[in-house]
Amino acid sequence: MTSVNQYALEVNNLAVEFTTYGGTVKAVRDVSFKLRKGTTLAIVGESGCGKSVTVQSLMGLIPMPPGKITSGSALLDGEEILGLKTERLNQYRGKRLGMIFQDAMSALNPTMTIGNQIAETLIVHRAMDKKTAWVEVLELLALTQISEPARRARQYPFEFSGGMLQRVMIAMSLACKPDVLIADEPTTALDVTIQAQILNLLRNLQEKQGLSIILITHDLGVVARMAHDVAVMYAGQIVETGSVDDIFYRSSHPYTVGLKEAMPSNKTVEQELRVIAGSPPDLFAPPEGCGFYARCMYAMKVCEKNSPPIFGNHHGARCWLHHANAPAHILQQSLKDPTN
Amino acid sequence: MIIEAKQLRKYFTIAKGQIVHAVDDVSVGIQEHEVLGLVGESGSGKTTFGKTLIGLHDKTAGEVIYKGRVLPAHYKAEDFKNQAREIQIIFQDPYSSLNPRMTIGEIIAEGIVIRDQCSLASVRDRVVYWLERVGLHSDHLSRYPHEFSGGQRQRVGIARALIVEPKLLVCDEPISALDVSVQAQVVKLLDELKSSMGLSMLFIAHDLSMVRYISDRMAVMYLGSLIELGSADAVYFAPKHPYTQLLVKSNPEPDPEYERQRSDALIQGEILSPINLKPSCRFAGRCPLVQARCLEERPLLREVAPGHLVACHLV
Ligand SMILES: Nc1ncnc2c1ncn2[C@@H]1O[C@H](COP(=O)(O)OP(=O)(O)OP(=O)(O)O)[C@@H](O)[C@H]1O
Ligand SMILES: Nc1ncnc2c1ncn2[C@@H]1O[C@H](COP(=O)(O)OP(=O)(O)OP(=O)(O)O)[C@@H](O)[C@H]1O
Ligand code: SF4
Ligand code: SF4
Ligand SMILES: [Mg+2]
Ligand SMILES: [Mg+2]
Numbered sequence: 001m002t003s004v005n006q007y008a009l010e011v012n013n014l015a016v017e018f019t020t021y022g023g024t025v026k027a028v029r030d031v032s033f034k035l036r037k038g039t040t041l042a043i044v045g046e047s048g049c050g051k052s053v054t055v056q057s058l059m060g061l062i063p064m065p066p067g068k069i070t071s072g073s074a075l076l077d078g079e080e081i082l083g084l085k086t087e088r089l090n091q092y093r094g095k096r097l098g099m100i101f102q103d104a105m106s107a108l109n110p111t112m113t114i115g116n117q118i119a120e121t122l123i124v125h126r127a128m129d130k131k132t133a134w135v136e137v138l139e140l141l142a143l144t145q146i147s148e149p150a151r152r153a154r155q156y157p158f159e160f161s162g163g164m165l166q167r168v169m170i171a172m173s174l175a176c177k178p179d180v181l182i183a184d185e186p187t188t189a190l191d192v193t194i195q196a197q198i199l200n201l202l203r204n205l206q207e208k209q210g211l212s213i214i215l216i217t218h219d220l221g222v223v224a225r226m227a228h229d230v231a232v233m234y235a236g237q238i239v240e241t242g243s244v245d246d247i248f249y250r251s252s253h254p255y256t257v258g259l260k261e262a263m264p265s266n267k268t269v270e271q272e273l274r275v276i277a278g279s280p281p282d283l284f285a286p287p288e289g290c291g292f293y294a295r296c297m298y299a300m301k302v303c304e305k306n307s308p309p310i311f312g313n314h315h316g317a318r319c320w321l322h323h324a325n326a327p328a329h330i331l332q333q334s335l336k337d338p339t340n
Numbered sequence: 341m342i343i344e345a346k347q348l349r350k351y352f353t354i355a356k357g358q359i360v361h362a363v364d365d366v367s368v369g370i371q372e373h374e375v376l377g378l379v380g381e382s383g384s385g386k387t388t389f390g391k392t393l394i395g396l397h398d399k400t401a402g403e404v405i406y407k408g409r410v411l412p413a414h415y416k417a418e419d420f421k422n423q424a425r426e427i428q429i430i431f432q433d434p435y436s437s438l439n440p441r442m443t444i445g446e447i448i449a450e451g452i453v454i455r456d457q458c459s460l461a462s463v464r465d466r467v468v469y470w471l472e473r474v475g476l477h478s479d480h481l482s483r484y485p486h487e488f489s490g491g492q493r494q495r496v497g498i499a500r501a502l503i504v505e506p507k508l509l510v511c512d513e514p515i516s517a518l519d520v521s522v523q524a525q526v527v528k529l530l531d532e533l534k535s536s537m538g539l540s541m542l543f544i545a546h547d548l549s550m551v552r553y554i555s556d557r558m559a560v561m562y563l564g565s566l567i568e569l570g571s572a573d574a575v576y577f578a579p580k581h582p583y584t585q586l587l588v589k590s591n592p593e594p595d596p597e598y599e600r601q602r603s604d605a606l607i608q609g610e611i612l613s614p615i616n617l618k619p620s621c622r623f624a625g626r627c628p629l630v631q632a633r634c635l636e637e638r639p640l641l642r643e644v645a646p647g648h649l650v651a652c653h654l655v
Contacts, residue, residue: 191380193381193583193587193590216526219592220594221594225593262523276524276589
């Protein structure tokens with residue numbers, strides 16, 4: 001090992017709540033994961049399961065109030081970053097930890113040229129003078145495969161297509177040479193041909209610059225293409241973690257299995273679409289027991305009232321079926337035991 | 341044909357001399373009891389086509405024929421009222437399309453209450469029937485939209501549209517805003533309703549993988565034009581237009597081993613702006629097979645195999 005820390009980012013027992021007029025939303029409950037240096041960790045899960053809130057708390061972007069980080073720690077290359085004061089926060093946010101958002105259009109200033117927006121970042125964060133900044137702007141645009149950077153830099157956001165805007169966002173977050181890049185659904189709004197370009201770009205950057213990436217998506221196809229490791233989230237918790245092959249070929253949580261089956265594949269001529277019945281639980285009153293209980297075809301008595309711990313280590317699943325006393329035949333039939 | 345668009349155009353003028361060619365000469369029909377899937381990337385004109393087809397936008401040019409009758413180029417309030425019995429739409433966004441001040445029961449009943457000038461109480465049974473039909477419960481009647489998840493709201497939208505027993509249903513991305521696991525539920529539900537009610541449907545989506553399960557035929561749109569049209573299986577498993585081929589090929593597969601083996605033949609280039617388009621192939625800027633001719637002449641949709649139409653000079 002070349003460096004002291006194996007992990008670019010290590011999150012432990014993170015919990016986040018929002019106080020609203022309707023009650024308290026337990027958006028993130030006891031989330032832990034590790035991002036290995038130079039690799040991509042994908043966080044997958046349904047809408048509202050807490051993916052964005054998880055990464056927003058790392059960036060110090062949770063509005064407080066109504067939000068509150070009630071517990072947890074996050075180590076960026078060994079250094080605690082949760083609960084920092086704004087001043088200290090600004091020293092790593094954007095610089096060591098960059099972020100790109102789902103909706104590139106609204107994250108950019110419509111009245112300023114693309115070039116000037118990137119230049120501003122460079123002038124503020126890397127103390128460059130205007131001239132050097134502009135040279136760097138053109139390099140960044142070229143790096144993110146924007147054709148004719150010199151002309152494009154003088155244009156405004158509305159003159160760019162969605163795919164190009166997303167590349168501008170990537171250029172902007174790379175401006176400060178971050179170690180870790182968080183990409184929150186960077187391609188959801190784009191057509192798959194443009195999506196392929198963006199994903200490829202991210203992968204090239206990782207190879208060239210050793211970038212560590214957290215990729216949030218609900219598309220298992222994107223996960224399969226990009227991820228080294230995966231965390232599957234459901235109702236505010238991580239329900240399964242492991243290498244990408246663990247998650248796809250040795251799925252250990254019933255939700256992961258259901259998600260995989262509901263995902264249409266291009267390769268098969270299969271006519272039937274499989275579904276997971278029911279809908280995710282209400283996070284105002286998260287279930288006492290397993291979050292997936294109401295929809296789980298394997299649910300047992302114990303699951304209703306008792307929240308399962310994570311069984312397994314490198315590959316772990318939050319499900320009672322992996323308890324030593326659970327009926328073994330289910331595991332043999334359709335689920336894999338992560339502890340083996 | 342239950343409905344047919346003939347050389348339909350819808351342009352938006354956004355500034356002096358800046359014209360968005362949102363729908364640019366589209367001709368396509370939907371048969372009785374048929375589901376036509378319409379796919380294409382964001383901004384390709386799918387919503388505009390769906391809305392123009394049923395009169396929610398004035399037509400710039402071309403016409404729409406419904407059951408042998410030409411629909412008005414510009415709708416008056418009367419026209420919408422008459423049409424509502426036969427044609428319904430489910431909107432793209434399940435969050436903003438339900439009135440937050442109305443109960444679920446009122447929302448679903450609205451169509452027949454207005455049409456038949458009757459009271460809410462008198463149609464309660466039908467509302468309950470439809471609630472249950474889409475997988476909700478009768479005790480949901482008096483609840484408000486904000487108490488429901490996206491998938492449940494989309495079901496309310498479906499019940500609201502179907503209670504008037506329309507002949508034609510336009511579904512504008514009814515699944516894009518939903519959770520992965522709920523998307524499949526809604527597609528299955530619509531598929532069942534189609535068979536049991538003999539509905540005809542225009543089903544809009546931005547990727548092919550889910551739509552193919554419900555569509556009989558599929559149309560692919562690119563920058564305001566139809567570029568391929570054929571049976572769902574033909575378009576999906578044997579696409580002929582270079583864009584459709586890339587669309588199908590680029591779709592990431594939920595299979596890491598397969599993805600590791602993938603040879604990366606990526607397309608380069610950008611999507612053209614839909615403003616003030618020139619007479620060229622709309623895909624020319626990104627097409628790996630582009631020729632001089634493609635830049636000067638817009639390819640027309642031609643039948644290249646029985647029932648399979650493609651707009652490309654090389655096919
Ligand atoms: N500012 C806020 N106030 C109250 N609740 C919030 C706030 N932000 C997020 N939440 C709640 O926290 C939960 C998790 O939201 P989050 O945005 O992390 O979901 P997500 O997994 O990113 O979903 P999506 O795939 O739709 O982006 C949701 O139930 C959401 O309603
Ligand atoms: N009212 C309007 N005024 C001006 N331009 C418009 C209007 N409505 C749509 N457009 C433009 O027309 C084009 C087609 O838009 P449309 O919404 O039909 O696309 P779409 O295929 O439905 O996209 P999405 O997948 O994002 O819903 C876009 O360039 C859009 O910006
Ligand atoms: S703990 Fe029980 S309910 Fe939860 S996923 Fe496992 S078997 Fe299903
Ligand atoms: S007409 Fe030319 S540019 Fe257009 S798709 Fe065919 S080969 Fe490509
Ligand atoms: Mg999110
Ligand atoms: Mg649309």
